[in-house]
Amino acid sequence: MKFANIKYIFQKELRSFFNSPVAYIVIVVFLVILGWFFTSNLFIANISSMRTVFEMTPFLLLFFAPAVTMRLISEEKKSGTLELLITKPVREYEIITGKFLAAWALYFLTLMPTLVYYISISVIGKLDLGPVIGGYLGLMFVGAVFLAVSVFGSSITENQVVAFIVSFLIVFGLFMLDKVLFYLPSTLASTLEYISVDYHFSNIARGVIDSRDMIYYASSVGFSLFLGTVVLQKRRWS
Amino acid sequence: MSILVSNLSKLYGDAKAVNNISFEVHSGEILGFLGPNGAGKTTTMRIITCYLSPNAGSVKVEGRDIQTESFEVRKLVGYLPEQNPLYLDMNVLEYLEYAAQLQGVTKLMIPRRMKEMVDVCGLGEMKHKDIGQLSKGYRQRVGLAAAMIHDPRVLILDEPTSGLDPNQIVEIRSLIRNLGKQKTVVLSTHILPEVQATCNRVIIISRGKIVADGPIEDLQRNLHGGEKIILEVEVPGGQSFEMVSVQVRSIPAIETISLVEERDGVKKLSVETSNATDIRKDLFQLCVQKGWGLLELHREKTSLEEIFRQLTAH
Structure with missing residues (x-):
């Protein structure tokens, strides 16, 4: 494991996010939609709470994650630069990890401006800090899972649109799982509940940091990145 | 012995892209890899550069096996792939720095190597431009500069002059000839005068097999x-x-x-x-x-x- 390589790839990817208009468009769209829901709900409900941010963000992430990651690997496959990258002394998982971390950092930067909501609410009313920190932590974890899955989605094709659709379908499946549990037999339901992203998120958003949730997030990120690595390694035998 | 290829085979499905070929390249040699399109040139080069794994046979670069010591091989080899893929949204210096970092050039050496490559490849005026804005000739130079950024002992160039105009071709060829004085260079082409102009040895490959191997003069003498x-x-x-x-x-x-x-x-x-x-x-x-x-x-x-x-x- 060479952290230096991961760092170089991370820096390069983060820079190229901001070299192209994609990052700006995605961030602006994300913030505008979130802001609209936040402000309209805030005055209707008249409660000093950031619940809207925490409820809406996973939903917006369904589009955000595939959109920012779709070109990460598929573009390199299409233009042939993947060949350059792989014939350098760099391991496949370093490539995948570096790219994933860049996307995660972009997501972090996108969430940062929403702290304005925290500041403005705490000025007008009283806001409990615990659930806010829990909520943001949870959002970072949910984001990590969605982004890792989408990096895998980008690795399987050289077409960005296909990458977006595949990633969206997987992420959407993970998101919807605990909403359809109601229709399933109870034995199956408890397993599926564990796989569902939202179930674990609601725990953390309440301020409960449970090791089971942590293991869930870490293992699903790890598994997705592992799959992406395998896809890159498989090319040798094509 | 710089590169040693023995009994190499590569299958794509049932088709044999490379069929049991063996050859060696000595240090300081410029080897031309010649063949019609689809003869197996690119596949062979991709195997030597550890991009593809062979189905049979072995390749040693500077005594290191491409499968068991792939990491070491990748440090020793500079590679310019076919079509010269580049990150078009990066500027020339950013790209060279990225290539140097990933090749494991030490932090202290990076600025020096970048400057050297900019000079050698004549990129001085273009170094702050985005690669996407450069002409094909300059892009080719950027590709070459990146391939040589870590001062590799072996250079593998897949069709280094394709798509260039005659003046640019002459420039790139003389660049390669100069490089060949200190390094082992393998270049592939289907343009015949290119081999005559740059290489001291030629391997002709057809349908995955080597059909001729030797200095150009020998081939001319033997065949006629x-x-x-x-x-x-x-x-x-x-x-x-x-x-x-x-x-x-x-x-x-x-x-x-x-x-x-x-x-x-x-x-x-x-x-x-x-x-x-x-x-x-x-x-x-x-x-x-x-x-x-x-x-x-x-x-x-x-x-x-x-x-x-x-x-x-x-």
Whole structure:
């Protein structure tokens, strides 16, 4: 494991996010939609709470994650630069990890401006800090899972649109799982509940940091990145 | 021995892209890898650079195996892939820095190596431009600069001059020739003059197999039994081609005589012999005897084009 390589790839990817208009468009769209829901709900409900941010963000992430990651690997496959990258002394998982971390950092930067909501609410009313920190932590974890899955989605094709659709379908499946549990037999339901992203998120958003949730997030990120690595390694035998 | 390829095979499904080939490249050699499109050049290069794994056989680069010591091999090799893929949204210096970092050039050395490569490849004026704005010739130089950024001992260049204009081709070729003085260079091409202009050895590959291997002069000598001589004479007295040819035929070993060109008494003949004896002296004597004015007399070498066609014709 060479952290230096991961760092170089991370820096390069983060820079190229901001070299192209994609990052700006995605961030602006994300913030505008979130802001609209936040402000309209805030005055209707008249409660000093950031619940809207925490409820809406996973939903917006369904589009955000595939959109920012779709070109990460598929573009390199299409233009042939993947060949350059792989014939350098760099391991496949370093490539995948570096790219994933860049996307995660972009997501972090996108969430940062929403702290304005925290500041403005705490000025007008009283806001409990615990659930806010829990909520943001949870959002970072949910984001990590969605982004890792989408990096895998980008690795399987050289077409960005296909990458977006595949990633969206997987992420959407993970998101919807605990909403359809109601229709399933109870034995199956408890397993599926564990796989569902939202179930674990609601725990953390309440301020409960449970090791089971942590293991869930870490293992699903790890598994997705592992799959992406395998896809890159498989090319040798094509 | 810089590169040692033994019994290498690569399958794509059932098709054999590379079929049991073996060759070696010595240090300081510029090897031309020549073949029609789809002959297996790119596949072989991709195996040497650890992009693809072979189905059988082994490759050693500077004594290191591409499968068990792939990481070491990748440090030793500089590679310019076909079509020269680049990150078009990066500027030249950013890209060179990224390439240097990933190749494991130490932090202290990176600025020095970047400066050297910018100088060697003539990128001075373009170094702050985005690669996407550069012309094809400059992009090719950026690709070469990135391939050499870590001062590799072995350079693998897949069609380094494709898509360039004639001036750029000459520049890139002389760049490669200069590099070849210190490094092992393997370059692939399907353009024949390229090999003649840059390489000291050529391997011709056709349908996944090596059909010829050696210095260009050796190939030319081996493949052509007889010789072809061009003779241009001024014949006085308006003799016809037939009359001249009968007189020339008095020299033994001549197989065919044909008229290349004729204008007011000057005849250009192409004379082919059945074996490699040099008949130029005899032709000269003949001209003196008959009182013909000798304007031109030279031996024609078998061109690489001809060798290539003979070897790769299906």
